[in-house]
Amino acid sequence: MIVSQSIEKELIRKAKEGNNKAFEKLITRYDRRIMDMLLNILKNEADAADAYQNTFIKVYRSLDNFKGDSSFYTWVYRIALNTAYTHYSKRQKVEGVFMPELNEDILADDSAEDDIFAEKDPREVVRNELELLSVQQKNVVYMKSYEGKKFREIAEILSLNEGTVKKYYHRAVQKIKKRLTSTNTI
């Protein structure tokens, strides 16, 4: 771990001096996790690919601003997340669809009994519900359940306090559970 951190510091220093090979090495340490996050937030490859390019170009251009207050990955992750938000809100404006708040209202009624069985496979229900979470909730759930991060790490990345992050997670789980119960899935 210590070796890995010192290698990272060295790569950052070289990249700041304009060594592109060092920058490439630095990126390949983390870009899979960043791409996974972008895919899960944006839900399509074209948008995720755009956001990936924009993220790392921003990282490249603002490398001098990285002072080491947080870990390099946390810093990159924040840039990626902001880029994803920008893509996401642009898409909402263009398509005028995918409005989680509206969908939550629709789901609040108990018409779930009318659903066909295709929607009652518990895994399908969970995946559909994950889609309907607000972006912030989705981020928290993604970082916790997929990346296995601690709540305090998530709080640091999102600049929220730990209690708020826990609430986001808990509410998201309760929402999914409610949906599973209302569709008689559990």
Place this chain on the structure above:
Amino acid sequence: MGDNMKDIKERIFDLVYDEIEDELQKRSILEAIGSDPELKNFYLELKEDADLIKEEDFISSESSFLESNRSQLFDKIKNIELVDEQDKSANNVFDFVKRAKFNIVLKYAAVVLLTFYATMYHFSGQKQQADQSSGYDNFNSSYNEDPNLQQVNYIEGSPFAETDRQLENYRVDNLEIDDKGEDIQIDFDISTSKTIKGKKNDPVIIKTLKYLIAHESNPGVKLRTLKAMDKSGTNKYEETLINTMLNDKDELIRRKAMKMISKSEMSKKSIDALYNVVLNDPDQVNRIEALSILEEKDAQYADKALTNMPNEDDEYLKYKTTLINK
């Protein structure tokens, strides 16, 4: 809720979500769970919650997709470097000119922006009026009950083999149970308009439900079938439920079957099966739930299970095993 209780519940939450690293702290939370049934239930509930969302519910990027994006990025970065160098020399020449013209450009930009916003404001007012007058008159439900619904079976005592054959060929579209659990109706593909409908004790209904639990591939249908069994009384389904609890590939279905069996008086056979779940179920939550039920139904048997428990990764089960092996 007292502050103490609230605090310990928050710490149980942290334990379930792997937030606590301090072993002593873990130990004190586990002791609290072990000694208070309310906290144990809370822990079980949280474990179930934590089990709802799984890693496979998220998308992982394909290596080829990542690689192609990576090489595009690295090419772009090389170009940025070139462009930046060209920009630097160009900037030296144009800097003075730019500064001189900046004030004039700013004034023009302000005029253009104001005109643009004024125009947008005017037209958005018109659009709102048009939207309000359009209404939603065209929304109608297209669902009509089919008057020619074909009753495939429902003649009491008709040979099950016929139904069995039909079940193999048709997909279940719906399974309805009335509130009292008296009447059960199973509808097959809409295109075939076939249905099986009957009272809960009708042998055809019982056999159909058993068939569905054993052979159906859609877990949604299975869960609804379990609900039908639950509502209509589980005694006649004990064997089926035991098999489901032990062998179904879906952990939620195994868990549901386990909870159903445990609601009523459990036979020796069910208890043995439960013991098996504690030791062998691949799902951690199912093992904890099974132990909890076994502790209520037969404490000695629960202790025996703990003594024989293989290496456990769940904190609570580990803690219980340590206690019993002391």
